[in-house]
Amino acid sequence: MRTSLRTRGRRRTRGEGRHAVWYLTPWGIGVAWLVVIPSALALYWSFTDFNLFNEPKWVGFDNYANLFADPVFLKSITNTLFMAGVGVAVGTAMGLGSAVLLNRSGTSTTIFRSLIFLPAVVPPVATGIVWTFILNPQYGLLNAGARALGLPPIGWLSDPNFAKYGLLMMVLWGSVGQVMVTFVAALQDVPEDILEAASLDGAGRLRTFVSVVFPILRPVLLYNVVIATLFYFQFFEQAFVVNPTNLGAPAQSTLTYALYLYQQAFTYLKMGNAAAMSVLLLVVSSVVIAVFFAINKRMER
Amino acid sequence: MITLRQAEARTPARERRRRADRVRETIRFAIGFALAAAFLIPIIWMVSGSLKSNEAVTASPPQLLPDGLHWENYAAAVTYIDFGTYITNSAIVTVFTIAGTLLACVPAAYAFAVLRWRGREATFGVVLFSMMLPFPAVMVPMYLIFRQLGMIGSLTPLLVTPFVGQFITPAFSSALAIFLLRQFLAQLPYELIEAAKIDGSSSLRILVQILLPLARPILVTVTIMTALSSWTAFVGPLIFLSDESLNTLSLGLQQYQSQHFTAYNLLLAASTLFVIPVMVLFIAGQKYFTSGATSGAIK
Numbered sequence: 062m063r064t065s066l067r068t069r070g071r072r073r074t075r076g077e078g079r080h081a082v083w084y085l086t087p088w089g090i091g092v093a094w095l096v097v098i099p100s101a102l103a104l105y106w107s108f109t110d111f112n113l114f115n116e117p118k119w120v121g122f123d124n125y126a127n128l129f130a131d132p133v134f135l136k137s138i139t140n141t142l143f144m145a146g147v148g149v150a151v152g153t154a155m156g157l158g159s160a161v162l163l164n165r166s167g168t169s170t171t172i173f174r175s176l177i178f179l180p181a182v183v184p185p186v187a188t189g190i191v192w193t194f195i196l197n198p199q200y201g202l203l204n205a206g207a208r209a210l211g212l213p214p215i216g217w218l219s220d221p222n223f224a225k226y227g228l229l230m231m232v233l234w235g236s237v238g239q240v241m242v243t244f245v246a247a248l249q250d251v252p253e254d255i256l257e258a259a260s261l262d263g264a265g266r267l268r269t270f271v272s273v274v275f276p277i278l279r280p281v282l283l284y285n286v287v288i289a290t291l292f293y294f295q296f297f298e299q300a301f302v303v304n305p306t307n308l309g310a311p312a313q314s315t316l317t318y319a320l321y322l323y324q325q326a327f328t329y330l331k332m333g334n335a336a337a338m339s340v341l342l343l344v345v346s347s348v349v350i351a352v353f354f355a356i357n358k359r360m361e362r
Numbered sequence: 363m364i365t366l367r368q369a370e371a372r373t374p375a376r377e378r379r380r381r382a383d384r385v386r387e388t389i390r391f392a393i394g395f396a397l398a399a400a401f402l403i404p405i406i407w408m409v410s411g412s413l414k415s416n417e418a419v420t421a422s423p424p425q426l427l428p429d430g431l432h433w434e435n436y437a438a439a440v441t442y443i444d445f446g447t448y449i450t451n452s453a454i455v456t457v458f459t460i461a462g463t464l465l466a467c468v469p470a471a472y473a474f475a476v477l478r479w480r481g482r483e484a485t486f487g488v489v490l491f492s493m494m495l496p497f498p499a500v501m502v503p504m505y506l507i508f509r510q511l512g513m514i515g516s517l518t519p520l521l522v523t524p525f526v527g528q529f530i531t532p533a534f535s536s537a538l539a540i541f542l543l544r545q546f547l548a549q550l551p552y553e554l555i556e557a558a559k560i561d562g563s564s565s566l567r568i569l570v571q572i573l574l575p576l577a578r579p580i581l582v583t584v585t586i587m588t589a590l591s592s593w594t595a596f597v598g599p600l601i602f603l604s605d606e607s608l609n610t611l612s613l614g615l616q617q618y619q620s621q622h623f624t625a626y627n628l629l630l631a632a633s634t635l636f637v638i639p640v641m642v643l644f645i646a647g648q649k650y651f652t653s654g655a656t657s658g659a660i661k
Contacts, residue, residue, distance in 0.1 A: 077477040077478050077479055077565065078477075078478075078479035078480060080473070080477055080565045081473040081477045081479040081482070083469075084469035084470060084472055084473035084477070085469070085470050085473050085485070087465070087466040087469070087470070087525060087526050087527055088466050088467070088470040088526065088527035088536070088540070090526050091466070091523070091526030091527040091528040091536070092488060092492065092527070092528075094507075094526060094528075095500070095504055095507070095523065095526065095528040096492055096495070096500065096528070098503075098507065099500045099503030099504050099507060100499075100500065100503070102503040102506070102507070103499075103500070103502065103503045106503070113506075159394075159397055162390060162393060162394055162397075163394055165390075169391060169394070169395075170394060172398070173394040173395065173397065173398040175648060176398040176399075176401055176402050177397060177398055177401045178651070178652065178655075179401065179402070179405065179641075179644065180401055180404070180405070181651075181655070182590055182640045182641070182643075182644045182651065183405070183594075183637055183640070184593070184594035184596075184612060184636060184637065184640065185594065185596055185612075186594070186596055186612045186615050186616050186633075186636075187408070187615070187633040187636055187637050188404075189616075190408075190615065190629060190630070190633050191404050191405075191407060191408040191411075191630070191633065192404065194407065194411060194419070194626070194630070195403075195404055195407060199420070199422045200419070200420045200421055200422045200423075200424050201424065202403070202407055202424050205423045205424050208423070234401065234404060237401075238401070239655045242652045242655050242656050243655065243656045243659040245656075246652075246656040246659070247659070280659075281659045284659040285659065287494075291494055291496060292532060294496055295496035295497060295498045295499075295532060297498060297532075297596075297597055298532065298596045298597060301596070301600075301616075302596075302616055305616055305617075318498075319496075319498040322498050322502070323498070323501075323601075326501075326502045326505070327601070332502065332506070335502045336502060336503070339498070339499045339500065339501075339502055339503070340499075342496055342498060342499040343495075343496075343499040343500075346494065346495070346496050346499065347491075350491065350494045353494075354490075
């Protein structure tokens, strides 16, 4: 059996440690300069009234208290959580569904898979522009289809009740393909002979899927849920592009947490508030990441 | 042994099952086709809109086919905004990001995968953590740091960050590059390195002459993912570039949308031009895109 680099003995030599320092220097500088220092500064500024032009003055927990008393801030949180909930569930389900459907070899399925993946490489700005046209209530393609079916046109981006769904559509358009390819890759790891054995034992398709296939897919499922959750927590680009001059429109229904953070910093120059929002995002994301690692570790056992 | 009678009795059942399979395959094909078509439509709509007259783009009900091929939209689109400058800026940023990512992340991955030193696993935890770190959580202090250094209002922040392994977009990051490279290097057979060590090769020589040639597939994947995500990057440029003449194409298009909102067909033509290089890259190296998307999920 050949030994891989990971599994060999723990013997370490001092010389390699010295080399490692050199190889890690650029990255180490980056971590210190652009991760550790910014995080520390954000924490400090979150307790000050910093507005870019003044000397920061200590204000204790005022910024945090102000934020939680601010209805727009709370709205940005519920918006983000709503889109995360729906987006993660629908995106994962569609990705898994299309992977199961298209887990075949053959020219047609390969082409279908490529076409579903293709939107993943379209720049978010271009995505936002094109979908603004598709979702338009007057000349949009989607409403033309709806009208053909006798349904009333919907302002997918202009009606506060629907704008989140319009936004989710364009995000899912780009992300389903990526989720799909991870599931397809995992499905190829399902051993053929186990499936045959299961079918010989008279296990139905659903039964086979639940007890044989699903355990193999579970780590990938977890990965996709975490990646998607973290994506929606920092959701910014498409939400920015659909209303660049009036962020979060209509009626703040698409104002995500990251957009509001951006507004606090660069529109209102309230760096203290923005820093407090950064800290909160950092803490919540860290908790999500930690939970992910904990679950992952437990499943490996 | 199967007797003739048993075989006869089985035939209709088998026939039925085969027919059911065929029906299932047809349904599968139909759903797959419909899904693929639905995902392709927005791209077709963009290209078709880019060839329409401006009235036709906003016609109600929408016109499925362009009213003649208005290729002149493309000529107009690149002169309407400072397309040349924007695309040059995007190209510069992309080239620097690729170079910086490879120069910072390959050695780091090597140190994590091959070299043996105390605290390696703990330090790698920092990589794992920053892989998932949301950019909005650090963008404001990062902006203020760059502002302090007088780098805001130039391309410098975007050009420097990759070289210190801090290129971050929602889709890809330096940390993910380190992770992917480390995964690949760690599964290469250790005998290779042992043998080279006995020959007296230095660690740098082992990396450059032995490991990198073997790591070609992952290097291509990382390069493509970096190119794609820096070409399409939006948040970083939005925050760090305050001067319109420094806009990358992402920003240029977005400003185009908000300012020159009357020329929809030109906007779609410019978007098409923006997407074309990415599509070409995708068609040329599709397997690298999908392996880039899956290698984080599959060990």
